[in-house]
Amino acid sequence: MHRILVLDNIAQEGLVILDASPNVEYEVRTGLSGEDLRTALNEFDGAILRSGVKITPESLEGNTRMRALVRAGVGTDNIDKPAATRRGIVVMNTPAGNTVSTAEHAFALLLALSRNIPAANQSLVEGRWDRKKYMGTQVAGKTLGIVGMGRIGREVASRAIAFDMKVIAFDPFLTDEQASAIGVKRVATVDEMLPQIDYLTVHTPLTPETKGLISHAQLDKVKPGLRVINAARGGIYDVDALVEGLKSGRLGGVALDVFENEPCTDSPLFGMPNVVCTPHLGASTEEAQTQVAVEGIHLLINYLQTGEIRHSVNVASLDPKTLDELRGFLNVAHRLGLLACQWHGGGIDQVSITYRGEVAGKDTRVVNNAFCAGLLERIVDDANIVNSEMLLRERGIELSEEKHRDKGAFASSITVKVSGGGRSIIVGGAVLGQNMPRLIMLDEYRLESFLDGKLLIFAHKDVPGIIGRVGTVFGTHGINIAQMAVGREGDAPGGSAIGVLNIDGDVPADALAEVEGIDAVTQVKIIDLPKAGELPSWLS
Numbered sequence: 001m002h003r004i005l006v007l008d009n010i011a012q013e014g015l016v017i018l019d020a021s022p023n024v025e026y027e028v029r030t031g032l033s034g035e036d037l038r039t040a041l042n043e044f045d046g047a048i049l050r051s052g053v054k055i056t057p058e059s060l061e062g063n064t065r066m067r068a069l070v071r072a073g074v075g076t077d078n079i080d081k082p083a084a085t086r087r088g089i090v091v092m093n094t095p096a097g098n099t100v101s102t103a104e105h106a107f108a109l110l111l112a113l114s115r116n117i118p119a120a121n122q123s124l125v126e127g128r129w130d131r132k133k134y135m136g137t138q139v140a141g142k143t144l145g146i147v148g149m150g151r152i153g154r155e156v157a158s159r160a161i162a163f164d165m166k167v168i169a170f171d172p173f174l175t176d177e178q179a180s181a182i183g184v185k186r187v188a189t190v191d192e193m194l195p196q197i198d199y200l201t202v203h204t205p206l207t208p209e210t211k212g213l214i215s216h217a218q219l220d221k222v223k224p225g226l227r228v229i230n231a232a233r234g235g236i237y238d239v240d241a242l243v244e245g246l247k248s249g250r251l252g253g254v255a256l257d258v259f260e261n262e263p264c265t266d267s268p269l270f271g272m273p274n275v276v277c278t279p280h281l282g283a284s285t286e287e288a289q290t291q292v293a294v295e296g297i298h299l300l301i302n303y304l305q306t307g308e309i310r311h312s313v314n315v316a317s318l319d320p321k322t323l324d325e326l327r328g329f330l331n332v333a334h335r336l337g338l339l340a341c342q343w344h345g346g347g348i349d350q351v352s353i354t355y356r357g358e359v360a361g362k363d364t365r366v367v368n369n370a371f372c373a374g375l376l377e378r379i380v381d382d383a384n385i386v387n388s389e390m391l392l393r394e395r396g397i398e399l400s401e402e403k404h405r406d407k408g409a410f411a412s413s414i415t416v417k418v419s420g421g422g423r424s425i426i427v428g429g430a431v432l433g434q435n436m437p438r439l440i441m442l443d444e445y446r447l448e449s450f451l452d453g454k455l456l457i458f459a460h461k462d463v464p465g466i467i468g469r470v471g472t473v474f475g476t477h478g479i480n481i482a483q484m485a486v487g488r489e490g491d492a493p494g495g496s497a498i499g500v501l502n503i504d505g506d507v508p509a510d511a512l513a514e515v516e517g518i519d520a521v522t523q524v525k526i527i528d529l530p531k532a533g534e535l536p537s538w539l540s
């Protein structure tokens, strides 16, 4: 049973899907923070939220259960992504569901500013018929500057063009070709547009580059009377600069939907003339809320039930087709990681993964993560395909990847060299049939062995009688050998060799000591792997 926590008010349509989903139960708990939020997050497998909840490192402290956080909306700035990644939690969002509604809200703010609609309404309902005071500005023929030409910025541009405005845009990823196809003029910097525009609207995330995009210094550069709109994130405009600009007349109006600290019920801007503010309503339409809730709930259920990862902001995507194609390989990679950790013994500082054959044509980032999860699982609690690469890098372990499309003996194979502490080992694997993991290489030896359960690996000199002697040790201790594989150096006898036994049950210490005592045996190790068919929780 997957337990889902609904942390914010989301559309009923999303809850209806939860009600109808088998193996899912949910609770709606809004307004949580602090210790209550921390405790709640640890009782559920997934959660869905909007901007009203802050997921901090503290709220994830000690969390061992949560697997996915879904933002029913765009901005994931209220979720501490490094903390979520470290805990192995996928963070996903619904990037397009509220685009049009937010663009419409930004445009509504632009029109409200131009025609003094909120102030005129207030004056009228207070009993004044003041037509002279609320002389407005026509937007047709005026120039709008847009910073951030992503989904919302482009929708705002097309609405402005429909209102006969000229549009100048800045976005580091906007090309001249794209700009002319949309019908806007591209500029190379924000400063370049400031003296030319009558209105400015921003549609970027809050980043070090966009924080304080309009500050005191910009007030000298703007065309006097510039009206500024922000329906993106609080902090992109500096509030003190906005107040100064309004007082000096450098700014003709300010419209804000978003604030640096939300909820915000106290701002020096509130009540000033030519200021229009709304309490973060950009995405608050029935249409947008239905879309983000339905999409968000599907993302959450699909991830928890099938492992499909879409619209993740902290891990590579894994669509159902790729997941199906890679499932067997993820299993092999995870088992090879577990084997490599135990066979190497510690002090690892380098991991080089080589893919050969068909798998080399796929997006293998998630397979790398599966190997790393296995490699770290015995060292770090809860390593999984979301956090393992981050955990690896945090430990100073370098990861590299090579791909060769030509096939070897198998349609697809993965070979990993793990080095450090003066020792290098190699493990290689492949999938037989749909999902039968096989070990096909151990150090320099080729062999074919099951990759499950208990393995006893013994390195030895390739001389007659060794296999029989090892077999006798186990026979006398009443331990069954399920399968045995041997790989040796070159084709001729007499060199070094390696044996891999799949053992049923545990190996007592005295049996192990007897194998170690055989003269030609140079190294013996018992390796613990998941049983056949057993999958890690993130793959089952």
Ligand SMILES: NC(=O)C1=CN([C@@H]2O[C@H](COP(=O)(O)OP(=O)(O)OC[C@H]3O[C@@H](n4cnc5c(N)ncnc54)[C@H](O)[C@@H]3O)[C@@H](O)[C@H]2O)C=CC1
Pocket (backbone or CB within 6 Å): 073, 074, 075, 076, 095, 098, 099, 102, 147, 148, 149, 150, 151, 152, 153, 170, 171, 172, 173, 203, 204, 205, 206, 207, 209, 210, 231, 232, 233, 257, 258, 280, 281, 282, 283, 284
């Ligand atoms: N008020 C509200 O209720 C809502 C606010 N938003 C916010 O609106 C913003 C934009 O959302 P989308 O258009 O969906 O995102 P998007 O990712 O489609 O577009 C963002 C654009 O900003 C550009 N950008 C990033 N840094 C920039 C910089 N320094 N200068 C210029 N451009 C830069 C990117 O290249 C990208 O094209 C986000 O912050 C989002 O959180 C989104 C939905 C609702």
Ligand SMILES: O=C(O)C(=O)COP(=O)(O)O
Pocket (backbone or CB within 6 Å): 050, 051, 052, 072, 073, 074, 075, 076, 098, 280, 281, 282, 283, 284
């Ligand atoms: O999607 C976004 O980025 C938003 O800002 C919308 O926020 P909300 O879901 O309305 O709290």
